[in-house]
Amino acid sequence: MTGMTAPHTSFSPADNPRLGLRERKKIKTREAIRTAMYALVTEQGYDATTIEQIAERAEVSPSTVYRYFPTKEDIVLTDEYDLLILEELRARPADEPWPVSLRHVMHRAIRLGAKDDPVVSRLRTRLMVEVPAVRSRMMESMSSTGRMLRRAIGERTGRDPDSLEVRVYAMSIVGGLMETSMYWAEQEHEPDFNALVDRALNVIEHGLPPENH
Amino acid sequence: MTGMTAPHTSFSPADNPRLGLRERKKIKTREAIRTAMYALVTEQGYDATTIEQIAERAEVSPSTVYRYFPTKEDIVLTDEYDLLILEELRARPADEPWPVSLRHVMHRAIRLGAKDDPVVSRLRTRLMVEVPAVRSRMMESMSSTGRMLRRAIGERTGRDPDSLEVRVYAMSIVGGLMETSMYWAEQEHEPDFNALVDRALNVIEHGLPPENH
DNA sequence: CCATGAAATGAGAGTAGCTCTCAAAATCTA
DNA sequence: TAGATTTTGAGAGCTACTCTCATTTCATGG
Numbered sequence: 001m002t003g004m005t006a007p008h009t010s011f012s013p014a015d016n017p018r019l020g021l022r023e024r025k026k027i028k029t030r031e032a033i034r035t036a037m038y039a040l041v042t043e044q045g046y047d048a049t050t051i052e053q054i055a056e057r058a059e060v061s062p063s064t065v066y067r068y069f070p071t072k073e074d075i076v077l078t079d080e081y082d083l084l085i086l087e088e089l090r091a092r093p094a095d096e097p098w099p100v101s102l103r104h105v106m107h108r109a110i111r112l113g114a115k116d117d118p119v120v121s122r123l124r125t126r127l128m129v130e131v132p133a134v135r136s137r138m139m140e141s142m143s144s145t146g147r148m149l150r151r152a153i154g155e156r157t158g159r160d161p162d163s164l165e166v167r168v169y170a171m172s173i174v175g176g177l178m179e180t181s182m183y184w185a186e187q188e189h190e191p192d193f194n195a196l197v198d199r200a201l202n203v204i205e206h207g208l209p210p211e212n213h
Numbered sequence: 214m215t216g217m218t219a220p221h222t223s224f225s226p227a228d229n230p231r232l233g234l235r236e237r238k239k240i241k242t243r244e245a246i247r248t249a250m251y252a253l254v255t256e257q258g259y260d261a262t263t264i265e266q267i268a269e270r271a272e273v274s275p276s277t278v279y280r281y282f283p284t285k286e287d288i289v290l291t292d293e294y295d296l297l298i299l300e301e302l303r304a305r306p307a308d309e310p311w312p313v314s315l316r317h318v319m320h321r322a323i324r325l326g327a328k329d330d331p332v333v334s335r336l337r338t339r340l341m342v343e344v345p346a347v348r349s350r351m352m353e354s355m356s357s358t359g360r361m362l363r364r365a366i367g368e369r370t371g372r373d374p375d376s377l378e379v380r381v382y383a384m385s386i387v388g389g390l391m392e393t394s395m396y397w398a399e400q401e402h403e404p405d406f407n408a409l410v411d412r413a414l415n416v417i418e419h420g421l422p423p424e425n426h
Numbered sequence: 427c428c429a430t431g432a433a434a435t436g437a438g439a440g441t442a443g444c445t446c447t448c449a450a451a452a453t454c455t456a
Numbered sequence: 457t458a459g460a461t462t463t464t465g466a467g468a469g470c471t472a473c474t475c476t477c478a479t480t481t482c483a484t485g486g
Contacts, residue, residue, distance in 0.1 A: 061465045139352035168389040168413045169421050175388020176381040200381045208382050274436045
């Protein structure tokens, strides 16, 4: 969620030899396509990169590319955070206040994301800011993140996850956090993301702080 | 903003005879294209409707359609609310508390939107919920609505509109209100939208209310 | 009222994302 | 090793969208 870099299935293909050859090959192909795309986008930019080129460099057919990814944007934008966050939220003690849980989980997710290749991370968030189609797809995923979050809130607080209140609450969190990652990307990833998220959650919890200047 | 139905340039072409013939024709063409699209979408659904069909029914060439609207989604989704809301916000007394202003302005916007053709309104919000491409485009416009809103907040509170805090605050409002209109559409537009917006703003201002059951 | 300039339109070609189908190739299972 | 199953490649096809250029339509000053 929030559009930060995702730790997309980082099995090395060599790992997990217990997986059948078929499965291992699939993982390898997925990675090959992604890698090809990242390289081409770095070289030529997003729009100038065609599926055909990606297929060629990944040594697969264009059909195969589409079999692995529904859209071009999805090749750069995979977010496995949602499930991860949901699990982590469930793992928090049930009596912990909700905002505290959320904070913990966000920090944890960031830590996991940081393990990822930082070059790819930055490329991805940059594309999010720069390429409308990518940002758009990202935002599209907000809806599903919102659904996930409201389910979590429902479980946690015993509220109806489909009530307007819970939905609005969840979506305002998602919106705020997404803005945070765009901010982070626009600042060239220079500030500490953890600190930004804390400030963002403060605003969401308590509204705008009194002016300081 | 918030994805509710927009009062898209509702001049009847006959109006404003002081406009040159050229201008009047342009307005007429715009309306013709929109009307054609609405009709076709109602008959066949969004995806089944092609630009060529729209052009044919509107009695213009496909090129012309693209000259008037950058994308197919934009034919159904025009949002002139942003500017309107910005103006209204500026018109509120400077010493009025921000949340109060926001509430007033939202209600006013809804009232204006209600003047629009309700059939078209409903069609539009339905498409927003049902057609991914439309929803996606809608969400894309959230970014610009967010920018507008943070500028307004900046003017109003003297804060830096580009600070993380203001940005997050603005975006959480936008996210919450967008969720509200999706909720409204999903409920078949049956609840009173004003009431929903009030509940949503309550949540955004004060967080989730204590449980009631 | 007409001639000249400017703007809007139409026709058409072209690109690329995405879908679908079907046959060939690769992997799994017995 | 044979047969069943899955994955892949090739290719045709659709449509959104872009660009170019000739033609038509409107505006305006004489």
